[in-house]
Amino acid sequence: MSWWKKILAGDGGSIKPQRLDYLNEGLALERHGDFEGAITSYQLALRDEPANVKVLQYIAIALSRTGRQEEAIRHYRRALELQPDLAGAHYGLAFLLRRRGDLERAAEHLRAFLSRPPRDPEMARWVDHARVALAEIDGGESDEVTA
Known part of the structure; x- marks a missing residue:
């Protein structure tokens, strides 16, 4: 050596x-x-x-x-x-797609996230955020259909 x-x-x-x-x-x-x-x-x-x-x-x-x-x-x-079934990826992707205006695909990923939400109590605010966002998308889509 x-x-x-x-x-x-x-x-x-x-x-x-x-x-x-x-x-x-x-x-x-x-x-x-x-x-x-x-x-x-x-x-x-x-x-x-x-x-x-x-x-x-x-x-x-x-x-x-x-x-x-x-x-x-x-x-x-x-x-x-x-x-x-990766919850975090569904969540992140949903909000990027929503920001881009792709509401249909954003809703799909929010539904996938919410179908198996994280059980950790610290994650509750993200679960709530996803629920609110999905309700806004679903509400907006139904308004567009009736308009």
Whole structure:
């Protein structure tokens, strides 16, 4: 073993590269308001685990916060391809579609979210928000039909 490796390894053992935790790095950056940095970290996490639905949802949220709605929609849809009953992806996608004016599809995703709402009491406000949004969409669609 070279003297350089002995210095770096300390005990004379081999140097093993550490795998970076890009997901937690992204979450920390997002907490500090660095959404672009968080997106980069999430992209690196996806490179390591392209089917990680948690990372797909986090990147979609960060993309939404930076105004990149279409990219966020793609990431939510990819998460739903991998796990069709993913409540958070249905919720996020519903509100992006609603903002874009696609009320029919937004309502579909709100219904999917509400069909299996999170049971955590801390999530109650999001469940209520989804119910109100769906009622507004359903009310608006029925008004349009009768008009």
